[in-house]
Amino acid sequence: MSKLKPILMGAAFALSASPVLAQQEQFITIGTGGQTGVYYVVGQSICRLVNRQTAETGLRCTAPATGGSIANINAIKAGDMTMGVAQSDWQFHAYNGSSDYEGDAFDKLRAVFAVHPEPFTVVARADSEIANFEDLKGKRVNVGNPGSGSRGTMEIVLDxxxxxxxxxSLASELRPAEQSAALGDNQVDAITYTVGHPNGSIQEATSTVDARLVTVAGDAIDKLVEENPYYAKVTIPGGMYAGNDEGTETFGVKATFVTSSDIPEETVYQVVKAVFDNFDRFKGLHPAFADLEPEEMIADGNSAPLHPGAERYYREQGWIE
Structure with a gap:
């Protein structure tokens, strides 16, 4: 026993000195969107890269499905989420206290990086004879679930x-995971979604029923884009979805990754580092990420100040001064 005791003590000391065991785990949660949308893939992809480094950083990441942009921003504001994905227009409104955030600005909101473009997308059954947005009058339309960026953008377009x-004739509030089946079952004539492409929900909709992407254009949209720097005209390429061989004119935003100034600099730094140190791997996790460039992700779509942790990494890479 006397010989065994020093060995055990030495082993205990070695274990306590291990950098892996000495690193205390910190849990972070990323707000995403519906499971059929690209937001969910963004959050899951970031967490996958973060969790590959848990032994070194102590960070352990989860990315549950949520209601989308506005719900994510509100959860970050309430301290219920660490980070989240949000449309660039809702990042702007939340930070500046405009639109739904009028008089309730979230001045602690911080940008981390932008991700993929997100066209405002309308898909209609071919038998509904809907060719453009104005043709939705008198039709059954899924306008998006409350708390989602899609719903907020739909309200802005209507205005x-x-x-x-x-x-x-009907304004339903189905989530993205539910609306494709509703279109196929003839419960609605059209669905709306602000989302990156190609998208699984829209592929499902156009595969199960003869459906067309709808043009969203004209003077009102021109004015909307001209007056709001977070919007841009977009053409959804043809050939992505069954029966839609031609490009579809619309407008869109950027998906952005945001957090709060309350989140420690080191936490955000390690998340950003996990993504950009493994950038080729990240780009391969979804077709919507294929054309991403770091410089554009830092510059485009971000209207809130950069979080110091993100800024630190970008300075190290020489991407900002």
């Missing part, structure tokens, strides 16, 4: 077009 929810 710009001089329309309202009352113009529809």
């Amino acid at each position: 710009a077009m001089g329309m309202s929810m009352d113009d529809f």
Whole structure:
């Protein structure tokens, strides 16, 4: 026993000195969106890269499905989420206290990076004879679930077009995972989604029923894009979805990754480092990421100040001064 005791003590000392065991785990949560959307893939992809480094950083990441942009920002504000994905327009509104955030600005909101473009997308059953946005009048339309960026953008488009929810014979509030089946079952004539492409939900919709992407263009959209720097005109390429061989004109935003100034610099730094140190791997996790460039992700779509942790990494890479 006397010989065994020093050995055990030495082993205990070696274990306590181990850098892996000495690193205390910190749990971070990323707000995403519906499981069929690209937001969910963004969060899951970031967590996959972060969790590969848990032994070194102590960070352990989860990315549950959520209601989307506005819900994510509100959860970060309440301290219920560490980070989240949000449309660039809702990042702007939350930080500046405009639109749904009028009088309630989230001045602690911080940008981390932008991700993929997100066109405002309308898909209609071919038998509904809907060719453009104005044709939605009198139709059954899924306008998006409350708390989602898609729903918020739909309301802005309606206002710009001089329309309202009352113009529809039905304004349903289904989540993205539910709306494709509703279109195929003829429960709605059209669905709306602000999302990166190609998207699984829209592939499902156009595969199960003869459906067309709808043009969202005209003077009202031109004015909307001109007056709001977080919007841009977009053409959804043809050939992505069954029965939609031609490009579809619309407008869109950027998906952005955001957090709060309350989150420690080192935490955000390690998350950013995990993504950009493994950038080729990240780009391969979804087709919407294929054309991403670091410089554009830092410059485009971010209207809130950069978080110091993100800024630190970008300075180290020479991407910002």
